Amino acid sequence: MIKNLKLAAISKDGIPVKDTIENISNIRSRIEEYSLSWLECVVDDVKTDSKEIAKEFGIPLEPASVLGGYYSNYEDAGEVLGITVPLIKFSGGNVNSLSVLIYIAKDKIISIHDEEAEKLLRLSGFAEGIMKKLPNSKELWADRQTILFARIIDEISERNYDTLRLIVEKAQTLEIEMTDERTMNEDITEEMSNIKRSIITFLTAIWATHTTVHSLRYGDPEMLSDKAEILSRFDIILADLDRQIQLAEQVLEVLATGVNVVQTNITNRLSTIILWLTVMGTAVLVPNTLATVFAIIPNPSSMFRELLIILLISTLLASAIAYLGAKRVLGSKRRKK
Incomplete structure (x- = not known):
């Protein structure tokens, strides 16, 4: 019409x-x-x-x-x-x-x-x-x-x-x-x-x-x-x-840079999550494993103090090693990117 x-x-x-x-x-x-x-x-x-x-x-x-x-x-x-x-x-x-x-x-x-x-x-x-x-x-x-x-x-x-x-x-x-x-969220990405x-x-x-x-x-x-x-x-x-x-075309280039920023932020967040999940997993796994081993010892209650010290030191040491190892691996991957 x-x-x-x-x-x-x-x-x-x-x-x-x-x-x-x-x-x-x-x-x-x-x-x-x-x-x-x-x-x-x-x-x-x-x-x-x-x-x-x-x-x-x-x-x-x-x-x-x-x-x-x-x-x-x-x-x-x-x-x-x-x-x-x-x-x-x-x-x-x-x-x-x-x-x-x-x-x-x-x-x-x-x-x-x-x-x-x-x-x-x-x-x-x-x-x-x-x-x-x-x-x-x-x-x-x-x-x-x-x-x-x-x-x-x-x-x-x-x-x-x-x-x-x-x-x-x-x-x-x-x-x-x-x-x-x-302000980084799904809305901005969309x-x-x-x-x-x-x-x-x-x-x-x-x-x-x-x-x-x-x-x-x-x-x-x-x-x-x-x-x-x-x-x-x-x-x-x-x-x-x-x-x-x-x-x-210049605006497209700016947006491409922005996408890289978003990807970097997401990668950093995921790396942090993976790092602390690794440490938490180690902190749970090591005591459980040692407790299983200590259960084999006859009359472990008589050695409670010594076993507790070994358990704490082993857990802390293993968690520290897991933290440093995971940080090194994740850091090397980021440098390659």
Whole structure:
């Protein structure tokens, strides 16, 4: 179901237009009146509801084929360009990828996303401002829509960078908690695993976006400008995506170090437990063994004092030897690791 339709356009006289459309069937004829129009469609489900929108505007590219890529995709049908870009949401310690479907035809841009993406993006907020700055000459139609399209992609990239900042803040909090042995527990270990999965998902989505933007930059699609100064806007976006990838990889390295810290702490605790279990076992086993031996002696009660001294000294000596031996063995294993 289509929830909301927002139109931002520039008239043939160069006047910016901003409007909310109630019915999609009323917009197609109006769009032809503008030198450039951008229709932002907010829907319940991008995969199903985009079919109705594509049919209404006679778009030959099937939404399923454009959305069929791995996080991001790029389909060029000559007169229509279809792009899917992921908008990444971080909530509850988990990352979700929300698809933003964009169609570009001559003098028209149609973006389709769901309400979750709408809460993060709010694309229409900058529409009127950028429309005023676009060239209005009829011959510059490709330049106009390329500038606007690059701005939309840049806005999505900025929102993804905000998501990355949230992930980094969470990772830094976990790093601080890991330095305190008192806070080491199963919850932190689970949170670390969730953050690691989130970063890997983020990296995968951003790499896919990078590939798509690179294809747009160098693929020479008909619906985009071929002027170097216009296409350089995509170079800026690619550089921003590279920075996001580098930062995410650095956080992964920090988490890998944190995992080593957790493993070291667990190993130390287990070693301590094994050490004292060895000492306790020796302290129990030696007296029992000696008591069995002493039972063979005729009339042991006459030698009670001597046997007690032997028992105590033997137990203490055996426990000390067990302590030193276990500590040496466990210490050598830790050094090897």
